[in-house]
Amino acid sequence: MFLRRRFCSLTCANSRDTLKKGTFHWRARRLRQPKCEACGRTTSLHVHHLDGVPSHNDPSNLQTLCVTCHNFWHDTLSRLGLPTAGRMPALF
Numbered sequence: 001m002f003l004r005r006r007f008c009s010l011t012c013a014n015s016r017d018t019l020k021k022g023t024f025h026w027r028a029r030r031l032r033q034p035k036c037e038a039c040g041r042t043t044s045l046h047v048h049h050l051d052g053v054p055s056h057n058d059p060s061n062l063q064t065l066c067v068t069c070h071n072f073w074h075d076t077l078s079r080l081g082l083p084t085a086g087r088m089p090a091l092f
């Protein structure tokens with residue numbers, strides 16, 4: 001068995017990494033919002049890919065989530081047996 005992946009992609013998990021210019025990650029990070037789209041937190045932000053495809057960085061495929069919401073959303077989706085996809089609804 002493979003270890004269960006916490007995030008839909010490395011881009012999701014590593015979106016706070018610096019100095020990866022010219023990569024998908026860089027583009028995704030630039031498209032990131034200043035706060036979590038689910039809870040409004042402004043620290044520890046990730047970029048979540050709605051379709052789970054890390055190279056798909058169209059703004060319509062990206063959602064900014066803080067690490068807490070990102071974990072929660074992936075756990076929720078996997079618990080429900082859903083594919084790693086979908087937008088987390090706002091909590092506020």
Ligand SMILES: [Zn+2]
Binds near residue numbers: 039068
């Ligand atoms: Zn959040």
Ligand SMILES: [Zn+2]
Binds near residue numbers: 007008012049070
């Ligand atoms: Zn994700």
